[in-house]
Amino acid sequence: MTAPFHKFRPSGLTLNAREFAPGSARVAVLGAGVMGPGIALVFAEHGFQIDLCEVRQPALDAGMTSLADALDLKVQAQVCDAAAARATLARVTPRIGIADGIAHADLIVEAVPEDRNIKRAVYTQVADAAPSHAVVWSNTSTLDVFSLAPPALAHRLLVAHWFAPPHILPLVEVVCQEPASDSLCDESVSLLRALGKAPVVLEKFVPGFVINRLLRALGRESFDMIESGVISIADLDVAVRTSLAPRMQILGVMQRYDYTGLHLSLRNLADPDIVDAPVNRSPALLQDRVDRGALGVASGSGFYDYGGRSALELQRERDLRLWQVMRALAEHATDPKPI
Template identity: 35%
Template sequence: MENAVAVIGAGVMGHGIAQLFAQAGSAVRLHDAAERQLASGLSAMEESLALLVEEAVLTPQAAAAARARVRPTTSLDEALAGAGFVVEAIPELLASKLELFDRIEQVVGEDAIVGSNTSTIPISLLAQRARRPERMVIVHFFNPAQLVPLVEVVPHPRMPPAAVERVLEALRRIGKRPVRLRKEVPGFVANRLQAAVVREAFHLVEQGVASLEDIDTVMTEGPGFRWSFVGPVEAADLGGLDTWQRVLDNLAPELSRAERAPAAIRERVARGELGAKTGRGLFDHAASTLAERSRARDRFLVRLEKLKRR
């Protein structure tokens, strides 16, 4: 199925997903309803391939071949024709996704797998109108999709085991480390873990314990530094479960139980201060910083992946 892949939506996530399949040798159709988005998705992909060449992950020939395997199109039907695997990455709006799935079902063949990169919508809602729900699956990539290894996989409960295995295999083939969730839950696993950390981070700032800058330093130089190699479960084992029992018994009652986003975020959003994309958010960002910072992040991620695989 992996030989013809259709990626629908060429925004932040779609171009990276298309790039992965193209690097692994698949013919990829990248579709976006907006011509401008398609063009900017392709140029982001070209920049990413150039970075991989600079970092000696790809030869210039392999990068050119990957780019040549991606056929951009604003025609959905053209993108879907003959596709064995479809991954949708359009905005997180259930109505739009349902409408898209209706159209996908009308065009793709019986054997095709239909994947969604949704961040929050459960598979049961995504498949609510599907004639063949058993071929639908959430494949939740992380931004930047072409560089972060994890993909969380939530198959429709009726997806046959062999089809689930095909999906996992396809993801492994493009170099990802898929984790299949055992049941449906809002936010999957990774975003729940991130949300727990972020909630506590803002709680500590509100309590005057640390500045915003300190929070980032504590994470990137402390737990985050270690977590890339030793996960929190193994860290508990290495640290000693007797210690961790005391730590959790003592700390659990102290932790934030906030049920909504913190005031520090709400107030800025209300003022239109959305972060790097508006030049100001929790920190101030110079005009060129977003692109520079993304490039620096991507370079670090490429090098981290190399280090981890060594």
């Protein structure tokens, strides 16, 4: 069995100035869709008791199936043994509704759909029914959740945006805003690091945060080049996988400029022959596929045809390859210092 590439460091952790440790602190994860099960898995495998909450039984059942399957895959990928996987699953209690889950929670992770009305209703219920010390992390990927929360919750709400699959990818984007204190932000960052995550703190809120904004810019150029006949979909993906992706694992974006040379980078940005792609909020490459129901993995085809393979089968293949990458990166994945 290969050792995991990070270890939990439980001593001395606090959240909202209270001890936060396995065996005493309880975590409620609200939402068992794409993100909730993976987030629950991370806390549970580090010894915390978890309440995974959903509003509908089929969605809750699907979430628990996803969590169990993710643990099975960790065993297959040799980053977890079978006994540890069983113990992790036993720490997760599935619940319909959020009332029982939040009643005794020390940390509430909100991972409900990206709908302002749904989030507003959840925050109101949390403010009314959760313990007064319970901290709320929102997993929103774009929204200004601070404007949706009642005043009673504002001082203990922050954004902790995980990335799919959350039990594999280390990044968590953290956004704190007054009246939440700097100390609460620092405690949350320390907890995330203890969970093997690589938190980054935004100095201020901006819609979409960091990575989704970078992806919008990358997508804009990609869609434009494909629609303009410059390159095929498959060849563009090959180009990225064999150049940008491996180099970014080591250098990120900004340090790559240092290796290129800042004077050359400035000259390249000023090159009048390179024209940026126009802003197009409905590129035909996307719109045409959406119109005919080719939505991606969930529908069996999108930019690629998946040959009848199920979404679960494809997810397992993706995650197995990601585990291979993460194991190869080792500590660089969670502590990516400049070289």
